[in-house]
Amino acid sequence: MKNIAVLILVFGCCVCQRPPHGNDDTLSLTSINQKVADNAAKITLLEAKLLNAEREVLELRSLTAGKPQVAFSAALMKSGRGNVGPFNTDTALKYNKVFSNTGNGYNPSTGIFTAHVSGTYFFRFSMFNNLSPTPNSVVSIMKNNERLVSVWDTSGTDSNDMGSNAVVIPLEEGDGVYVQLLATRVIYDDEWKYNTFTGFLLFAA
Structure with missing residues (x-):
């Protein structure tokens, strides 16, 4: 126990x-x-x-509304003043003062707008010259290698002239649009930004 x-x-x-x-x-x-x-x-x-x-x-x-947004606007010179041209060959103008570039379609290094969206677009450019005593001004909107619309001016009694033109065109993805200065011709620009190139998508395809 x-x-x-x-x-x-x-x-x-x-x-x-x-x-x-x-x-x-x-x-x-x-x-x-x-x-x-x-x-x-x-x-x-x-x-x-x-x-x-x-x-x-x-x-x-x-x-x-779910639509792609494409628009750009640019002037020829960022700063300074003077003639652009003449060149030995037809030359795409490089608009270096970019005001807007929605969609990044415009390339200021080449002056070419490349469509990233197929659709119908509006383009406009303005041209200014100071011809006395320089050669004529001939400027055109180009689609790829096709000349669409132009502005032409020759020297006369007045030394300064200005013009503009515009176009509405269909573009496929990859098409390029630019403003071309013809060979041996000139335009003039300064801080007032007379020469401009503008475009935007109206509606997608």
Whole structure:
């Protein structure tokens, strides 16, 4: 009986001295619940941002009616003044003062507008000269290698003349449009920006 009593006492002491594992489990579960709540809050915030982004996209689409936006306008000289030309060959004019270039179709390094969207476009250019005593001015809008419309002026009693022309044409993706100065001819420009080249998409094909 004494041995049984001793064993019961020892077992009871061991049970009393066990570490409180239940408390650790409770703390661990609380930590997990907190992390889940934090992640849920982050997901809710992300969802709200996505909804706002979707709403902004829808608003932009409603303003543009989902249509591609293409437009540019540029003047011949950024600064300075003087004649451009004469050249030995027909030469594409490089309009370096870019006012706008929505759609990035116009390249000031070449003077060429390249259609990235097939459709019907409007183009216009203006020409100014200071002919006395320089040669005639002949300037044309070109589609690829095709001459479309032109402005021509010759020296006379007056020293300054100005003209403009415009055209509405269909373009396929990849077509190029530019303003060409004929060989041996000149135009004049200064800080007043007389010579300009403008174009925009009327409607896509």
